[in-house]
Amino acid sequence: MKELCPAEALHEECGVFGIYDSTGKTNMVSAVYSALYALQHRGQESCGIALNVDGVLTGYRDLGLVSEVFTPRVLADLPQNAKMATGHVRYATSGQRTRANAQPMVLHHCKGTMAICHNGNLTNAPQLRHKLEMNGSIFHGTSDTEVIGYLLTQNRLISPDIETAVCRTMEQIVGAYSLVIMTHTKLIAARDPNGFRPLCIGQLPDGSGWAFASESCALDAVGARFVRDVLPGEIVVADYTGLRTIRTHCGTAPHTMCVFEYIYFARPDSIIEGTCVHDARLQAGRFLAQEHPVEADVVIGAPDSGLDAALGYAQESGIPYGVGFIKNKYVGRTFIQGSQAQRESSVRIKLNAISSTVAGKRVVLVDDSIVRGTTSARTIKLLRDAGAKEVHYCISAPPFAHPCYFGTDIPDEKDLIATGHTVEEIRQIVGADSLGYLSIEHVTQLAIHSKCGFCTGCFTGHYPVPAPNETMDIVYDKPLSQSQTKKRL
Structure with missing residues (x-):
C-alpha cells in the first residue's frame, strides 16, 4: 500500500x-x-x-x-x-x-x-x-x-x-x-x-x-x-x-455546472440554477441512506458541509440525528495554514467530539469528501476516543480520482487516496467500520429543481473540455526544467 x-x-x-x-x-x-x-x-x-x-x-x-x-x-x-x-x-x-x-x-x-x-x-x-x-x-x-x-x-x-x-x-x-x-x-x-x-x-x-x-x-x-x-x-x-x-x-x-458547488462549496442558503443548496445536500443524504444502509444508533455530520447530508440520511433511514461535534468557530479551515505542522495543529483544535452523543453507540458519520484521508482518519479517531462503539463513514460524493482544472484545487492523482486504492483499502486507512460513497448516478440527481448538466470530471476523468497539458502553477510558480526552458525559448 x-x-x-x-x-x-x-x-x-x-x-x-x-x-x-x-x-x-x-x-x-x-x-x-x-x-x-x-x-x-x-x-x-x-x-x-x-x-x-x-x-x-x-x-x-x-x-x-x-x-x-x-x-x-x-x-x-x-x-x-x-x-x-x-x-x-x-x-x-x-x-x-x-x-x-x-x-x-x-x-x-x-x-x-x-x-x-x-x-x-x-x-x-x-x-x-x-x-x-x-x-x-x-x-x-x-x-x-x-x-x-x-x-x-x-x-x-x-x-x-x-x-x-x-x-x-x-x-x-x-x-x-x-x-x-x-x-x-x-x-x-x-x-x-x-x-x-x-x-x-x-x-x-x-x-x-x-x-x-x-x-x-x-x-x-x-x-x-x-x-x-x-x-x-x-x-x-x-x-x-x-x-x-x-x-x-x-x-x-453543453451546460456542465460543477456538481461540487452543491456538495461542498456553496453556502446552504444559496440558490444555484434553481435549486437551494441545502435541499441538494439533504437529497445527497437520502441517496446515501438508500445506497448504504447500516444498523446504527445515531447519525452525525462532519461540520459544516456534512451536516445537511447527515440530516437527510437520518430522515431517510429513521435513525436519530444527533450533534456529534463542536466546531471551534475561531479556527479557519485546515488548508489555510501554511505549514503541515500548522494544519495538523488546526485539525486537533478545530473539532471536539460530544461524548454524550456517541459514547457506546453505533455512529453513522456523514462527510462531504475524502481527499487524502488524513483528516478523515483523525476525525474518526476523535469519535472512537469519545467512546463510539462503531463508526460507519458515508461520503456525499463519489471518490476523487482525478484532478480538477476548472477552479477547484483538487490535487494531482498521486496525492488522492482514491487513486490506486479500493474502497476497502480506504476504509482500513481511515479506520472506519464501513465506508460508503455516493454513486455517480445519484450525484448528478442532487439538484432536483435544476435543468443543467454537471461536470463530474474529478470523479470520472471525463471532462467537458479537454484537460490541459500544463497549468499556470506548474509553468510559472515553479522553476523550469532544462527541457521546459528550451521549449519556451
Whole structure:
C-alpha cells in the first residue's frame, strides 16, 4: 500500500461581486463589504474592493480575510460617493499566493480603466500567456485573471465598445470563468459557455440598480432581490440605460455546472440554477441512506458541509440525528495554514467530539469528501476516543480520482487516496467500520429543481473540455526544467 501525502486539503475557488446604483443612494463600501463577508467561504486567502467615482476607479486589495484586510481605518479611507463597485475573495487554485494576484485587478489602458474579478480557471492560460509575452506583455503576477485582462485590453483597441471586447475575448479563452468587469460607465457580468461556476443577477430595492454575485447569499446580504442566474455564455451589461444581455456565445457548449458547488462549496442558503443548496445536500443524504444502509444508533455530520447530508440520511433511514461535534468557530479551515505542522495543529483544535452523543453507540458519520484521508482518519479517531462503539463513514460524493482544472484545487492523482486504492483499502486507512460513497448516478440527481448538466470530471476523468497539458502553477510558480526552458525559448 503506497504512502499517502500527509496533508488533507480541498481548496475553494473564488467569489465575485459587482453592484451598480444609478441613483447613488447605496453606500457602495458598506454593500461590497457585506457581500464579501457573505462570500468569505469561497476564498480566504485574499480579498479586494474596487470603486467607481465619476468614472475614476480606485480600490484596495491585500492578503487576508475580509475583516483583516478591511479594517475600520481602511474602510473609512475608501471613497464613500461611488455609484459602482466590485469585490472579490480569492483562494489560489492557479497562481501564487501573493498580493499581486489579489483581485479586483485594476488595469489602465488608452481606452480607459477597468477592474476585473474572476472565478474559475482557464485551461489554455499558459499558452495564451506565452503568446502575450512573446508580443511584449509584462506580467506582474501568475494568475490567469491577468491573461484575461491583457486580452480584454487588446481587444478593446479594435472594438467599438467593451461589450464587443468581452465577446472577442470569450472566443479566445477556454475553461471556467465567471467574470465581473467594471469600466468607467458600465458593470458587466460574463459566464463561460459551459457554466462551470455560478453567477447570478439581483435587482436593488426600488429598481435603482443591479448586482452580480457568485451566490445568491451575497445578494441577500445587500438587500437585492434575486432575479436569475447568468446563462452559460451570456454577457450581461448594467449601465444608466438599465440591463441588457448579449447571448452570442449561449448554447455553444453543453451546460456542465460543477456538481461540487452543491456538495461542498456553496453556502446552504444559496440558490444555484434553481435549486437551494441545502435541499441538494439533504437529497445527497437520502441517496446515501438508500445506497448504504447500516444498523446504527445515531447519525452525525462532519461540520459544516456534512451536516445537511447527515440530516437527510437520518430522515431517510429513521435513525436519530444527533450533534456529534463542536466546531471551534475561531479556527479557519485546515488548508489555510501554511505549514503541515500548522494544519495538523488546526485539525486537533478545530473539532471536539460530544461524548454524550456517541459514547457506546453505533455512529453513522456523514462527510462531504475524502481527499487524502488524513483528516478523515483523525476525525474518526476523535469519535472512537469519545467512546463510539462503531463508526460507519458515508461520503456525499463519489471518490476523487482525478484532478480538477476548472477552479477547484483538487490535487494531482498521486496525492488522492482514491487513486490506486479500493474502497476497502480506504476504509482500513481511515479506520472506519464501513465506508460508503455516493454513486455517480445519484450525484448528478442532487439538484432536483435544476435543468443543467454537471461536470463530474474529478470523479470520472471525463471532462467537458479537454484537460490541459500544463497549468499556470506548474509553468510559472515553479522553476523550469532544462527541457521546459528550451521549449519556451
